[in-house]
Amino acid sequence: MANSTDKPEPIRFRFAQSLEAPQFIERAAQYAKDPRKYLEEKLGRNVLEERKHLLHIPDKVDKDIYGAGEHKANFEKHIAKLFGKESGLFFITGVQAQLAALKTHCERVGRNRAAWHVTSHLETAEAGSYKHLYGLERVLLGEKDENPSLEAIEKALSLPEDQRPAVVLLEIPNRTLGSKTYTWDQLVAISAACKKAGVIFHCDGARMWEIEPYYQKTAGKTFADVAGLFDSIYVSFYKGLRGAAGAMLMGESSLIEDAKVWQKRVGGTVITLMYEIIDDERGFNENIGTFARKWKKMDDLQRGVLEATEKFRTKDGERIISFVADPATCCQVHNVFSGYTIEELTAARDKVEEKLNVRLFERLRAKESVELMTKAERERMLETNGNNVVATEDDRKHTIEWMLAEETLEVETKVFVDAFAAFAKELVTAGAAGKQ
Amino acid sequence: MANSTDKPEPIRFRFAQSLEAPQFIERAAQYAKDPRKYLEEKLGRNVLEERKHLLHIPDKVDKDIYGAGEHKANFEKHIAKLFGKESGLFFITGVQAQLAALKTHCERVGRNRAAWHVTSHLETAEAGSYKHLYGLERVLLGEKDENPSLEAIEKALSLPEDQRPAVVLLEIPNRTLGSKTYTWDQLVAISAACKKAGVIFHCDGARMWEIEPYYQKTAGKTFADVAGLFDSIYVSFYKGLRGAAGAMLMGESSLIEDAKVWQKRVGGTVITLMYEIIDDERGFNENIGTFARKWKKMDDLQRGVLEATEKFRTKDGERIISFVADPATCCQVHNVFSGYTIEELTAARDKVEEKLNVRLFERLRAKESVELMTKAERERMLETNGNNVVATEDDRKHTIEWMLAEETLEVETKVFVDAFAAFAKELVTAGAAGKQ
Numbered sequence: 001m002a003n004s005t006d007k008p009e010p011i012r013f014r015f016a017q018s019l020e021a022p023q024f025i026e027r028a029a030q031y032a033k034d035p036r037k038y039l040e041e042k043l044g045r046n047v048l049e050e051r052k053h054l055l056h057i058p059d060k061v062d063k064d065i066y067g068a069g070e071h072k073a074n075f076e077k078h079i080a081k082l083f084g085k086e087s088g089l090f091f092i093t094g095v096q097a098q099l100a101a102l103k104t105h106c107e108r109v110g111r112n113r114a115a116w117h118v119t120s121h122l123e124t125a126e127a128g129s130y131k132h133l134y135g136l137e138r139v140l141l142g143e144k145d146e147n148p149s150l151e152a153i154e155k156a157l158s159l160p161e162d163q164r165p166a167v168v169l170l171e172i173p174n175r176t177l178g179s180k181t182y183t184w185d186q187l188v189a190i191s192a193a194c195k196k197a198g199v200i201f202h203c204d205g206a207r208m209w210e211i212e213p214y215y216q217k218t219a220g221k222t223f224a225d226v227a228g229l230f231d232s233i234y235v236s237f238y239k240g241l242r243g244a245a246g247a248m249l250m251g252e253s254s255l256i257e258d259a260k261v262w263q264k265r266v267g268g269t270v271i272t273l274m275y276e277i278i279d280d281e282r283g284f285n286e287n288i289g290t291f292a293r294k295w296k297k298m299d300d301l302q303r304g305v306l307e308a309t310e311k312f313r314t315k316d317g318e319r320i321i322s323f324v325a326d327p328a329t330c331c332q333v334h335n336v337f338s339g340y341t342i343e344e345l346t347a348a349r350d351k352v353e354e355k356l357n358v359r360l361f362e363r364l365r366a367k368e369s370v371e372l373m374t375k376a377e378r379e380r381m382l383e384t385n386g387n388n389v390v391a392t393e394d395d396r397k398h399t400i401e402w403m404l405a406e407e408t409l410e411v412e413t414k415v416f417v418d419a420f421a422a423f424a425k426e427l428v429t430a431g432a433a434g435k436q
Numbered sequence: 437m438a439n440s441t442d443k444p445e446p447i448r449f450r451f452a453q454s455l456e457a458p459q460f461i462e463r464a465a466q467y468a469k470d471p472r473k474y475l476e477e478k479l480g481r482n483v484l485e486e487r488k489h490l491l492h493i494p495d496k497v498d499k500d501i502y503g504a505g506e507h508k509a510n511f512e513k514h515i516a517k518l519f520g521k522e523s524g525l526f527f528i529t530g531v532q533a534q535l536a537a538l539k540t541h542c543e544r545v546g547r548n549r550a551a552w553h554v555t556s557h558l559e560t561a562e563a564g565s566y567k568h569l570y571g572l573e574r575v576l577l578g579e580k581d582e583n584p585s586l587e588a589i590e591k592a593l594s595l596p597e598d599q600r601p602a603v604v605l606l607e608i609p610n611r612t613l614g615s616k617t618y619t620w621d622q623l624v625a626i627s628a629a630c631k632k633a634g635v636i637f638h639c640d641g642a643r644m645w646e647i648e649p650y651y652q653k654t655a656g657k658t659f660a661d662v663a664g665l666f667d668s669i670y671v672s673f674y675k676g677l678r679g680a681a682g683a684m685l686m687g688e689s690s691l692i693e694d695a696k697v698w699q700k701r702v703g704g705t706v707i708t709l710m711y712e713i714i715d716d717e718r719g720f721n722e723n724i725g726t727f728a729r730k731w732k733k734m735d736d737l738q739r740g741v742l743e744a745t746e747k748f749r750t751k752d753g754e755r756i757i758s759f760v761a762d763p764a765t766c767c768q769v770h771n772v773f774s775g776y777t778i779e780e781l782t783a784a785r786d787k788v789e790e791k792l793n794v795r796l797f798e799r800l801r802a803k804e805s806v807e808l809m810t811k812a813e814r815e816r817m818l819e820t821n822g823n824n825v826v827a828t829e830d831d832r833k834h835t836i837e838w839m840l841a842e843e844t845l846e847v848e849t850k851v852f853v854d855a856f857a858a859f860a861k862e863l864v865t866a867g868a869a870g871k872q
Contacts (some may be wrong), residue, residue, distance in 0.1 A: 005545035021499040021507075028711075029465040032458035063457040070455075092528060095703030129701035133569055238707050245707045265565035266702050267531030271674050274457050275464075275711045332742045364507045 007283035010359040011411055012205035013402045013419075017242055032061050039285055051289040054082070056281060063274040067260075072277050076248065079284075083233060084224030085250035089259055090277055091391065092268055094206055094247040095126050097234045098169070100262035101249050105167040105200045105232070110256070111387040115139035115156045115165035117148050119176035121204065122169070133266075139165050147174050147182060150189050150236050157197035167200035173193040173211045174224065177326030178401075181211055190433035203233035206247075209242045210403070213292035231255075237276075240291065242330065242406065243283030246276040287406065293406040294331035297413065301404075302328050304417035312424035313340030314396075319422050324399075332403035339396050340427050347424040358419040361400040437695070446795040447847055449838045449855075453678055463638075464680065464711060467718040468497050475721055486727040490518070492717060499710040503696075509715050512684065513610035515666035515720075518668060520660030521686035525695055526713055527704055530683040531668040532641055534605070536698035537685050539570050541603040541636045541668070544694070551592045551601035553584050555612035557640065558605070569702075570803040575601050583610050583618060586625050592635035603636035608662070608702050609647045613772035614837075617647055620655035639669035642683075646676045649728035667691075673712075676727065676767065678842065679719030682712040723842065730767035730840040733849065737840075738764050740853035748860035750775030756860050759833075760813030769838035775832050777861050784862035794855040797836040 005426055011017070021029065032040045035057050039048055048055070056078040063070040064418035072090060080088035091097040098121075102114045114130070116122055118140050122130050130136040139156050142148030147170070170190070173181035182190070194201040208223065215221040227233045237243035249259055251356055263269055302323050312320040316339075324334040353359045440488045448454070455463065467474045471493050475484055484491070485575040502510040508526060516524035527533040534557075538550045550566070552558055555578050558566050565849040575592050581604070592601055605699030606626070609617035618626070623673040630637040646657065668687035673679035687696055699705055715812045738759050748756040752775075760770040773781055 021497045024463065024499065025461065025468050025711055025714065028467040029458065029462040032461050061457045091703070093702075093703040093706055095705075097703075099703065126703075127697050127700045129703070133701045135571070182857065206539065244711065245709070252703075261563050262569075264531075264563045265564075265569045266529070267529040267533075267535065267565070269531075270529055273681070275461055275680065278457065278461065313506065 008357065010353050010357045011408070012359045013361065013408065013416070014405075017405075018375060018407050024244070024279075025275075028275060028282060031162065031282040032278050034063065035282070035285070038282070042286060045320070052348055054288045055285045057285065058281075061274070061281075062276050063272050064277065066269050066273060067263075067273075069272075069274070073272075074137075075277060075281050079235070079248050080210065080250045082223050083227040083250050084234070085227060085233065085252075087253040087256040088248045088250045089256045089263070090273065090280075091247045091249060091263060092270065092273055092276065094121070094204075094234055095129065096237050096266050096268045097247040097249040097259075098202075098204060099123065099126075099129060099134055100259040100266070101234065101255070102130070102167055102169065102204055102260040102269075104255055105202065106136060108255075109200065109281060111161075111164065111166040111324065113139060113163070114167045115141050115153075115155045115202075116169040117141050117146045117174070119174060120169065120171060121206075124176075139163070141168070144398070146176070147171075147177065147180055147198045150186065150193065153190055154193055157193055157199055164197075165199060167202050167231075168194055169204055171198045171204035173207055173214075173329055175207060175332070175401075177208065179211065179329045179332045180325045181214065181329050184215055184221055187226070187229050200231045200253070201229065203227065203230040205330060206236040207239060207330070208233070208235050209288065210291050210332055211297075213295050214329050215259045215378050216292070227419060231271060237280035237283055239279065240403065240405070241283040241287045243280030244276045246273065246280045275333060290406070290409070291331060291374060292304075294409060298328045298331045298333060298404045301413045301416040303421040304334070304413055308421040309424040310415050313430055321420055331405070332401070334399045334401050337398045337400075337427075340431065341395065342398065343431065344427060345398060348423050348430060351426045352419055352422045356415075356419055356422060357417060360419060360423055361402070375421035438634045444793065446789050446793045447844070447851060447855075448795045449797065449836075449844065450841075452842075454843050454870060455630060460680070460715075461711075462514075464715040464718060468714050471497065471718070471721070474718070478722060488653040490724045491721045493721065493844070494717075497710070497714050499708050499719075500713065502705050503709075504700075505708075505710070507522070507651060511713060511717050515671070515684050518659050519663040519671070519686050521663060521669065521688075523689040523690045523692040524686045525699070525819045526709065526716075527683045527699060528706065528709060528712065529704075530557070530640075530672050531565065531671055532699060532704045533683040533685040533695075534558065534638075534703050535565060535570055536695040536702070537638055537668050537670065537687070537691070538572060538603055538605065539698055540691055541638065542572060544691075545602035545636065547597075547600065547602040548598070549573045549575060550603045550605060551577050551589075551697065552605040552640075553577050553607065553610070554580045555610060556605065556607060557642075560612075561715050575599070577604070583607075583613065583616055583720060586622065586629065588627055589719065590629055593629055593635055600633075601635060603638050603667075604630055605638045605640055607640035608644070609643055609650075609765055611643060611683070611768070611837075615643065615647065615765045615768045616761045617650065618688070620651055620657055622831075623662070623665050623838075636667045637665065637861050639666040641669045642672040643675060643766070644671050645724065645729050646731075646768055649731050650765050651801075652728070667736045673716035673719055676839065676841070677716065677719040677723045679716030681711045682709065690694060708796045726765060726842070726845070731764065733845065734764045734840045736770060737849045737852040738769070740761045740849055741856040743858040745860040745871055748864055756863060757856055767841070768837070770835045770837050773834045773863075776834075776867065777831065778834065780863060781834060784859050784866060787862045787866075788858045792851075792855055794851060794856060794860070795857060796859055797838070802850065 019049055056075055057076060061071045062069050076088035102435060106112050115135055130138060133348055141156055142152040153168060173179040191201055198302060212223055214224055231257060234247055234249050237246045309321045314320060318338045322336045322338055349360050475493060489648060492511055494510060497507045498505050512526055542548050550572055559789055563836055566574060577592055578588040589604060609615040627637055648659055668691060670683055670685050673682045731867035745757045750756060754774045756775055758772045760772060785796050
């Protein structure tokens with residue numbers, strides 16, 4: 001973004017990607033010309049060598065025609081193999097990938113019903129597509145502030161057959177809940193319960209790249225181990241991986257073949273998606289293997305911020321700045337700001353930016369609860385650029401969502417800590433001044 | 437494409453675009469960086485000046501986020517204005533654009549039924565999406581070898597209300613029928629009949645760019661005049677315009693707002709489609725204003741080929757090489773080859789390529805009729821790369837589909853004429869030799 005003054009661009013604790021359109025496309029063009037050379041320059045030969053077991057570096061990219069193309073097929077195979085699945089299918093959106101999976105599962109089972117949590121993308125951000133377009137019914141699982149428990153899922157699994165879901169979808173990790181997730185043992189138990197009940201288990205793995213280090217660290221488990229607990233899984237390429245757009249569905253080959261029919265019906269079989277496929281491969285190659293470090297940094301700065309802002313409390317003794325999840329499960333978190341209005345928070349943010357040239361968030365909003373929001377509000381909420389703002393309980397609680405990404409990975413931890421501490425101090429000082 | 441010998445690449449009478457993936461993306465990157473400079477270099481300043489009333493040249497492109505972005509909005513406005521419509525909405529595919537339009541029209545009217553011709557894309561290439569996904573019913577119009585007549589349409593319009601379509605879709609021109617189309621007066625009459633019956637009239641204008649010179653020449657009518665006969669129209673950016681992928685739906689603003697909900701449901705609201713939008717704008721700017729010349733050249737070479745191959749007849753006296761439409765209505769036609777098998781046609785093509793370094797087609801197929809093909813066969817047929825092969829009546833009739841595009845516009849007419857004449861001669865000579 002152009003600046004009319006000499007002041008450098010502030011450091012942003014942002015959610016969205018920062019490149020402008022021409023540079024974004026130019027980067028893809030550079031990669032397409034010679035993927036290996038691009039990656040050598042971007043990552044260095046040593047890093048490339050270290051990560052080569054993870055990467056997919058084609059000698060040559062080609063243009064898929066209506067989904068058929070050698071490069072696309074090889075990339076799909078590579079990702080599917082990483083997740084231990086037989087086949088993969090690229091989609092332009094996760095909406096298409098997941099609904100194709102759910103519809104196909106339901107048709108194969110012969111029961112037209114799927115189960116998911118109230119915070120699921122299917123429930124909040126797809127204008128009721130599952131119902132209005134795919135003719136599916138759904139069972140809502142659990143309560144809104146936590147991932148559905150084994151008990152809540154078992155309750156759905158033991159419904160009478162005409163109400164029982166054909167498929168259970170869990171989002172690993174849960175984006176709306178600040179990336180809260182299940183432990184490995186919990187997932188194993190839920191997977192076993194689904195299998196026992198003869199119910200398909202599908203993973204919304206939009207942020208599986210981000211959460212994998214958690215399963216590595218806590219249970220020594222890989223992408224394939226986690227995906228192995230599910231019958232099918234969808235992953236996204238434009239979030240943590242920073243690709244242009246797109247998603248992949250993985251599972252048995254017969255599932256993928258059936259899902260292709262729904263992809264066609266939904267107008268998802270495009271003359272070519274080569275740009276997205278190529279840029280997503282670039283994003284995958286650049287970012288895979290970096291999420292443990294991003295999580296570590298988020299964890300470090302979270303400890304630092306909590307320590308530095310320990311003393312800043314609301315009149316009810318609540319922390320002014322807190323984190324969800326706490327501790328962070330991955331590089332993406334929510335911050336909850338308690339005790340102040342939007343106007344006060346925004347003024348404090350601007351003061352911090354002025355003093356430290358760090359901008360903590362873009363927009364804020366408070367809502368009574370997700371359920372009370374109109375559909376349009378919920379959709380806007382989920383699509384806000386910059387930091388995404390998440391609903392909270394009262395007008396003195398606001399939430400921002402952000403991730404440690406390549407743009408901020410090299411920013412010193414102290415910069416984050418100082419900025420949040422200055423923000424809290426600013427709020428308290430301005431609040432006290434306002435009350436005089 | 438790399439060639440291992442020194443022989444230059446043959447001239448191809450092709451259908452598909454010829455650029456390889458990295459060059460395709462690089463071209464978009466060049467355009468995105470500075471659209472005006474790119475176009476000045478590509479078209480020259482004089483041409484740019486001549487066509488400036490048609491073009492949309494932004495000072496700067498940006499990245500739309502979930503469909504919201506200044507550049508996208510301006511491009512949509514520009515195209516909608518060209519067609520005299522209130523609003524436009526970019527879609528990644530025509531399948532999505534048309535089904536969103538039909539579904540929205542049907543919901544607003546309160547009758548769940550649309551009418552189209554047996555050759556329509558909705559009937560042959562979308563895996564029954566209208567039915568299986570959108571829950572629409574359809575009325576088939578007319579007979580398979582001709583565009584539906586006013587009488588056939590009036591028959592549908594006068595059906596009892598519970599069977600009457602809410603919307604009639606016509607494809608202008610009809611791709612499956614070699615770009616055959618209606619005269620201006622016929623279209624006026626059909627439009628009036630729909631209006632009188634209170635039935636919405638929607639235009640499948642996938643090749644409206646290609647056919648507009650026909651309405652200009654025969655009736656002095658513009659894009660806006662033709663679109664003015666319809667309540668809504670969809671156009672495509674990756675065919676004659678040679679953009680990356682994508683389509684636009686245009687109509688009243690309230691229609692477009694409602695269609696956005698279906699776009700979201702269908703998973704068509706992508707994090708960004710900036711690459712497609714930018715490259716489609718490039719294709720539009722490069723190709724708009726060229727279709728009259730492309731049609732003229734197709735018309736010239738058609739006359740030349742018909743004259744040069746006049747004497748080459750099957751034993752039933754039929755022309756070995758004929759054209760559909762005859763005369764051509766635009767730059768895109770079918771050639772019908774009569775009296776020879778696939779093997780004979782392919783051998784003759786290879787001989788011509790050897791002698792003249794001109795390659796007439798990529799693949800051929802004969803089918804009894806479209807109706808007898810399996811759905812998968814029809815879909816493959818419609819998606820063949822290179823020249824697309826169209827079904828014909830018997831195994832001695834084969835059809836290729838091709839267009840005069842930027843790749844062949846500067847090839848001399850004589851090259852086409854000589855190649856087709858050599859092809860006919862080769863067929864006759866080889867046939868006679870085979871019979872000895």
